[in-house]
Amino acid sequence: MLRGLSASVAGMALAPFLVASGTAGPERASFRETYRGRRIVVVPDGAGLLGDDTSGGWHVTVDGRPLHLMRRVDGSWMTMVDHYQSYPTPLAAARAAVDELGPTAQLGAANATAGRTDAGGTPHGGQGIEGEHRHGVHA
Secondary structure (H helix, E strand, O other): OHHHHHHHHHHHHHHHHHHHHOOOOOOOOOEEEEEOOEEEEEEEOOOOOOOOOOOOOEEEEEOOEEEOEEEOOOOOEEEOOOOOOOEOOHHHHHHHHHHHHOOOOOOOOOOOOOOOEOOOOOEOOOOEOOEOOOOOOOO
16 A cells, blocks of 8 residues: 555656656647648748747648638637638648638738748748737737
C-alpha cells in the first residue's frame, strides 16, 4: 500500500518535467494539394516565415490567396467563408471553403503581396482581407 502511494507521489512530482520534455501532440506537417482544381497550401504559422513555430496557428492559401482560419474553443476550425460550420482540421476547413467558393469565385486579397508564395508554394508575408488577424480568434 505504502509503495503504491510513494510511486504515485513520485509520478505526480515528475509529471511537469515529462510533459515539458515531450512533444505537444502530433508533428505539425505542411499540406499541399490540388482539390477540385484549386491549389490548397496549409503550413504551420512560422514555418519558413519566422523560424520555429510557436503560435499553434496555421497559414492557409487557396490558389495563392489567404484563407483566414479561426480556432474554436472545442479545438475545431472555421473559416471566413463559412462562420456556421466547424471542421476538425485546417485542411478540412480549406477543402470546405473550396466547396463553398465553387469553381470560379476567388478569395479576396487586400494588397499585392497577400497572395504571394515562394518557389515551393509556401505562403509568406502580406496581409489578406483580415489584416494581422492570422493567429486565431481576436476580440
